[in-house]
Amino acid sequence: MSVLLEVESLKKHYVLSGQGPSDNPLVRWVRQRLTSAEDHTPVLHAVDGVSFEINAGESLGLVGESGCGKSTLVGMLARLSDKSEGRISFAGRDIGEVPSKVFHAEPERTDIQIVFQDPHESLNPRFTSFDTIAEPLKRLKGITDKAELTKMVEAVAEQVDLPKMLLSRFPHQLSGGQKARVNIARAVAVEPKLLILDEPTSALDVSVQAVILKLLVRLKNDLGMSYLFVSHDLNVVRLLCDRVIVMYLGQIVESGPAEEIFTRPAHPYTKALISAIPNAASAGNERVRLTGDPKSPIDPDPNACRFHGRCPMGEDKCSRAAPPQISVTADHYAVCHFAQPS
Amino acid sequence: MNERVPVLAVDNLNVEFRTRSGVVKALENVSFHVNRGEMIGIVGESGSGKSVSALTAMGILDEAGRVTQGSINLGGLDVLNAPERDLQEMRGREVSMIFQSPRTALNPIRTVGKQIGDVLRRHGSANRQNVRAEAIKALMSVRIPDPERRHDAYPFELSGGMCQRIMIAMALSCRPELLIADEPTTGLDVTTQAAIMDLIKELAKERNMATVLITHDLGMAADYCDRIVVMHAGHVIEQAATAELFASPRHPYTAKLMKATPHGEGSLDDIESIAGGLPDLRAELPPCRFSARCERYEAACDMPALIADEVSPGHLVTCRRPL
Amino acid sequence: MNEFFKHLRYVLTENPVTLFAGTLFLIFVIFALFGPLIVPYDPLASNASQTLKPPSWDHWFGTDQLGRDVFSRVLVATRLDLAIAISAVAISFVIGSVLGSLAGFFGGWTDKLVGRLTDTIMAFPLFVLAMGIVAAMGNTVENIVYATAIINLPFYARVARTEVNVRRNADFVLAARLAGNSSLRLLATHIYPNTLPPMMVQVSLNMGWAILNAAGLSFIGLGVRPPTAEWGIMVAEGAGYIVSGEWWLALFPGAALMLAVFCFNLLGDGLRDLIDPRRRT
Known part of the structure; x- marks a missing residue:
């Protein structure tokens, strides 16, 4: 299998200039004269050294809780925001070097698309479904001929089972499921190689969720796309993904084949995530529960496990040394002092 | 108070909303009860009337809403006919609510x-x-x-x-004697969600408090509730003890809802969506509001006066052709 | 277009206040367009035998000190007053919203520059600033328009800045970026049109204000000069006669002024609904 996307030590740091010592040079100068304390501006480590790859035709699940850096990571991969450090190579080309502001003119713009979480918020309220689906075709494929455009939009609409009569409607005239289809249609209209799905079903009712998930699987097979499936709904991730990576506070803590992650999780955080899934079958079972809140992503201690403090199995060494990456099996690793190769 | 008397009893409740585009029949013949120390789950998709039921029970229905039939008894108080002063006294002392x-x-x-x-x-x-x-x-x-x-x-x-x-x-x-939790964990992370639900369950047990959990997540209701009330388009279509409901759902909608919910094992082929959407509650509706989406529909389903049937003790189904 | 009129009808019938304001607005527009054709007397023709006559069947609003028909003058003045207000608001809307949008979208030094500019304008008492501008640039109708436009600029810039800023990273904007739009196109085709409905409320409120402002400048003797029919001058000229009992000279132009301001203030919500596709059913 060929590697489509390769991410290496990717980092996104935000310098919180407003929250540290003032960045006014005069104030700084006075401070330096008055105190011996060294100037330090706090840095938020949103994504902190993430490496992984996505193969052609593969579905990779990205799991983690709010604030773990999923969205920041997705923004960088889709070239909507710039990285701080690291490499993003797409089909062999380092696209991380292209500033996000001018990326719209790159050929890879067509290849990486996103379906956003909220089907309503991600549609322009002044655009009809037709306008929304036609836009990427116009901008990225350069199709200006009206008849051809209409033909293509209708073809895409059919592909996502969106009735033709809904093409002239505005977002507020569509149901949640229909809006989800318009969003998917826009993203697949230019036939991307990598489709990033950011919680595509979390805003939908259960009764439509299954159709949308099945639609996504069918599209993936028809168009030969790779998926990066971002979700906190582990049941859904399990249904759709070949491989899963689990993020915690800006770092990957576990990565491996989906079935293995779900049946034999090696990291205590993954275990807690899985046991937190509400489930009729698991009612009454013994659960791994986390206490407290995650640590702050601002200036994290480089010599400690970021999960320490919430971890049910934390020991003294967890607060003194960053955990190593331990291979559990050939393609399954966990970043934890307690992980064991099997 | 007698253990047998439910903390909250909603009986044959009808609620309508007046809107500019017509009268929305938000609830029809809704009946359910909660006993002391019990946790029930009201489960349904958005627009099924779960929250309206709870708000009406608290006596805080929106101004546009109107109760046209039924009764609500909360800790001995007739909620629909009580003066506002008694209701205020009741809220907080007898019943509390948490929201998303x-x-x-x-x-x-x-x-x-x-x-x-x-x-x-x-x-x-x-x-x-x-x-x-x-x-x-x-x-x-x-x-x-x-x-x-x-x-x-x-x-x-x-x-x-x-x-x-x-x-x-x-x-x-x-x-309070009763806690109503309206989607208390929506928007929270899974691990936090689990911790909050554990806490609610634990505190309810400790205080022998009745709890109503309103949720769209069948898995969560199954996980925490003793009994589940399933709603669809303003009707209570089935209610039963959790284990019984999952072992043998009798209403086609309940069965479909279970099939639509991903549950860990199995593949995508095992989950099925439910065809169609909720009916327009402003229109003239058939006695069974699920009939248009139902595969088991036949002419007899259109006969008026559809009532809940007790198919086994404590298991009520509102369907002419139950599974 | 048919769609638009259907929507217009819906918006008007939806809200009686909008219908009322819309009707009033239509009447003003008719007067502005056809005023000189429908008035019974020449608004500039003086008549020495008919000075300071109270309202009667011949002269509905009475006559002024030169025997001119007040009704004709009030009606004819509509064109000039509306023209000043509309052109002033149009200029400040276009310039203000473009500046504000750029500031809200790009932030950084663009934002700082626009912010300083609007703060500077806002730092003056606005009417005094307008007086100063007209006095400095010359006493013409055009300069009244520019002065009114300048003092209204900050309001549009501020509203546009906020409205653009909150949408800058909205999901639909990110999605449009993925669809291959450049930053400027994103701003022009996706963000800016969505700021129009809230801006419309501002436009309508400002319109009334601009009329008052233009009349105010004329009242103190700047801008429009006699014998031109203009509500502000007419009120100014008539004010002196109130003490001697000739109240109609100032009352009727004043009432027209008030009605126009009232009409535009009520029109705001209707205008917003008209331009917002979400209100279409």
Whole structure:
């Protein structure tokens, strides 16, 4: 299998200039004269050294809780925001070097698309479904001929089972499921190689969720796309993904084949995530529960496990040394002092 | 109070909403009850009438809403005919409610400890001297670590899960008989969600309190509730003890809902969506509001006067052709 | 276009206040367009035998000190007053919203520059600033328009800045970026049109204000000069006669002024609904 996307030590740091010592040079100068304390501006480590790859035709699940850096990571991969450090190579080309502001003119713009979480918020309220689906075709494929455009939009609409009569409607005239289809249609209209799905079903009712998930699987097979499936709904991730990576506070803590992650999780955080899934079958079972809140992503201690403090199995060494990456099996690793190769 | 008398009994409730485009028949013949120490789940998709049922039970229905039939008995009080003064007395003392998005429910410019203190003093369980100590006790009761420090924190300094704990502390501060939790964990992370639900379950057990959990997540209801009430388009279509409901769902909608929910094992082929959508509640509706989406539909389903059938003790199904 | 009129009808029938304001607006527009054709007397023709006559069947609003028909003058003045207000608001809307949008979208030094500019304008008492501008640039109708436009600029810039800023990273904007739009196109085709409905409320409120402002300048003797029919001058000229009992000279132009301001203030919500596709059913 060929590697489509390769991410290496990717980092996104935000310098919180407003929250540290003032960045006014005069104030700084006075401070330096008055105190011996060294100037330090706090840095938020949103994504902190993430490496992984996505193969052609593969579905990779990205799991983690709010604030773990999923969205920041997705923004960088889709070239909507710039990285701080690291490499993003797409089909062999380092696209991380292209500033996000001018990326719209790159050929890879067509290849990486996103379906956003909220089907309503991600549609322009002044655009009809037709306008929304036609836009990427116009901008990225350069199709200006009206008849051809209409033909293509209708073809895409059919592909996502969106009735033709809904093409002239505005977002507020569509149901949640229909809006989800318009969003998917826009993203697949230019036939991307990598489709990033950011919680595509979390805003939908259960009764439509299954159709949308099945639609996504069918599209993936028809168009030969790779998926990066971002979700906190582990049941859904399990249904759709070949491989899963689990993020915690800006770092990957576990990565491996989906079935293995779900049946034999090696990291205590993954275990807690899985046991937190509400489930009729698991009612009454013994659960791994986390206490407290995650640590702050601002200036994290480089010599400690970021999960320490919430971890049910934390020991003294967890607060003194960053955990190593331990291979559990050939393609399954966990970043934890307690992980064991099997 | 007698253990047999339910804390909340809703009987044959009809609720309508007047809108510019017609009258929405939001609830029809809704009946359910909660016993002391019991946790029931009201499950349904958006627009099924779960929240309206709860708000009506609290006597805080929106102005546009109107109860056209039925009765609600809450701890011996006839909610629909009681004067507003009695209702206010009841809310807080007999029944409390927690909502989703706890952060917006808290006053952003007052410390959380003060806000808990306000509630405690209003209900007379604390006075000026001991209010701080009592508020810290309340924080402790919802397992907030370091309650002394958190007492003086502002809502924005706390995580969503922490804010929901504070809402729970406030809701339970006057020891209500009944807690209504309306999607209490929507928008929270899975691990936080589990912790909050565990807490609610634990506190309910400790105080022998009745709890109504309103949720769209069948898995969560199954996980925590003793009994489940399934709603669809303003009807209660089935209610039964959790284990029984999952072992043998009798209403086609319940069965379909279970099939539509991903549940860990199995593949995508095992889950199925439900065809069609909710009917327009402003239109003329058939006796069974699921009939248009139902595969088991036949002419007999259109006969009027569809009522809930007790297929086995405690298991009620509102369907002419149950599974 | 047919769609638009259907929507217009819906918005008008939806809210009686909008219908009322819309009707009033239509009447003003008719007067502005056809005023000189429908008035019974020449608004500039003086008649020495008919000075300071109270309202009667011949002269509905009475006559002024030169025997001119007040009704004709009030009606004819509509064109000039509306023209000043509309052109002033149009200029400040276009310039203000473009500046504000750029500031809200790009932030950084663009934002700082626009912010300083609007703060500077806002720092003056606005009417005094307008007086100063007209006095400095010359006493013409055009300069009244420019002065009114300049003092209204900050309001549009501020509203546009906020409205653009809150949408800058909205999901639909990110999605449009993925669809291959450049930053400027994103701003022009996706963000800016969505700021129009809230801006419309501002436009309508400002319109009334601009009329008052233009009349105010004329009242103190700047801008429009006699014998031109203009509500502000007419009120100014008539004010002196109120003490001697000839109240109609100032009352009727004043009432027209008030009605126009009232009409535009009421029109705001309707205008917003008209331009917002979400209100279409």
